Amino acid sequence: MSVATRSIAETFVTIVGREGVRADDEARAAAAVDGQPPRWVVCPVSIDQLSRVVALAHDEGLAVVPRGGGHALELGNPPTRVDVVADLSSLVRVVEYNPDDLTITAEAGISAGALAALLAPHRQFLPLDPPGLISRTLGGVTATNASGPLRARYGTMRDLLLGVRFVQADGVVTWGGSKVVKSVSGYDVPKLMVGALGTLGVLGELTLRLHPRPDVEGSWLVLLPSTQAAQGLVERIVDSPLQPNRIEFFNDRALESLPVETAVAGVAVSIGSVVEAVREQGERLVTMAKAAGARTVPLPDEFWSVADRALTAERHESALQVAVVAGRLADTERAITEAVRTAAPGAQVRISGCAAVGTFRVLVGGASVAEAAAMVTRVRAWATELGGSVVVASGPAELRKAVDPWGPIDPGPFALMRALRDEFDPKRVLNPGRYVGGL
Secondary structure (H helix, E strand, O other): OOHHHHHHHHHHHHHHOHHHEEOOHHHHHHOOEOOEOOOEEEOOOOHHHHHHHHHHHHHHOOOEEEEOOOOOOOOOOOOOOOOEEEEOOOOOOEEEEEHHHOEEEEEOOOEHHHHHHHHHHHOEEOOOOOOOHHHOEHHHHHHHOOOOOOHHHHOOHHHHEEEEEEEOOOOOEEEEEOOOOOOOOOOOHHHHHOOOOOOOOEEEEEEEEOEEOOOEEEEEEEEEOOHHHHHHHHHHHHOOOOOOOEEEEEEHHHHHOOOOOOOOEEEEEEEEEOHHHHHHHHHHHHHHHHHOOOEEEEEOOOHHHHHHHHOOOOOOEEEEEEEOOOOOHHHHHHHHHHHHHHHOOOOEEEEEEEOOOOEEEEEEEOOOHHHHHHHHHHHHHHHHHOOOEEEEEEOOHHHHHHOOOOOOOOHHHHHHHHHHHHHHOOOOOEOOOOOHHHO
């Protein structure tokens, strides 16, 4: 170890304590990103410590990769450098909770499961449910803009994030949004941070809008003979007086992974409200399904947690996020199925998604890297014509080297992204290379 390296390591120790710095092979291997182990794993226990860690890395020309629960480390390009992994799992403090105002401010390392337990006695919740939510951190969910079936009613983190406290690439702690102490003039900072993958700043603290938990929630699965019929049902639900929390589509393979009856297609609907409203809306849903020649099956309370586990990508699978204009459910399923049949005939594909807004999760198993890349290329070409997108959310690094995980982007928006990166992180300290276009 060089003198300079020893000096940097000892400075990290000065900042976070000896127990907060790991440089042994086991810790480095566990924190590796796409097979690249960091030189140090540093675990700050406060935002002040995090600020000093990032400032040192900035001054020494080191690349910093923020890490929360480690659920989305395969999202984006393989990083160009990994010098320091900033483990944020100790930033779990709840700074302020105002049940009457339905707001909470908490540090970015707190898990969604811990937050849910805190809110439960007040019958409040943060309405986000991406796969694996319970062990995911709030910072990670924000940085990746992860969402799930509840998006149909409540939107995504962009709709729930009121304010952020984050560490800039040079180590300066900055506020944006509500509770502003110091703001970055001219930018809607909270929205910039959502989905930025930690490239514009390391999230330290979040202020969130909460929602009351419904008195009761009922769920039903509508079994349909075709994807076209599923699309028609979704359109009728959206145009009806029903107020569902979730309208989730499942193809035949996805249904097979759930403890439910199988069909060519299924649409799971949940409705949360007072008892009488849930009962009345459920009856309307059943009548609507019958008119479409479909059958409706009541679902148990634990269905959505079971579905979460069943539809989380397994180690041998790659996950795609497909977004198209709403109302093209049948065409989207057909395009994906045909791409698999042509490019990867031996692959198995599970498709689910928020049918009301046109976002789908595609899990691909049994395909080689070349086959998966060809499939992505085919689906992406079709989606791009509709103004949509296909993102490789997880999969081997070889796949994300064979095909751009983010896909094409118009020069105008990309120029804006580059300008923002140049403004917030000109030295490319934070997660270098992982974002769109290698930013």
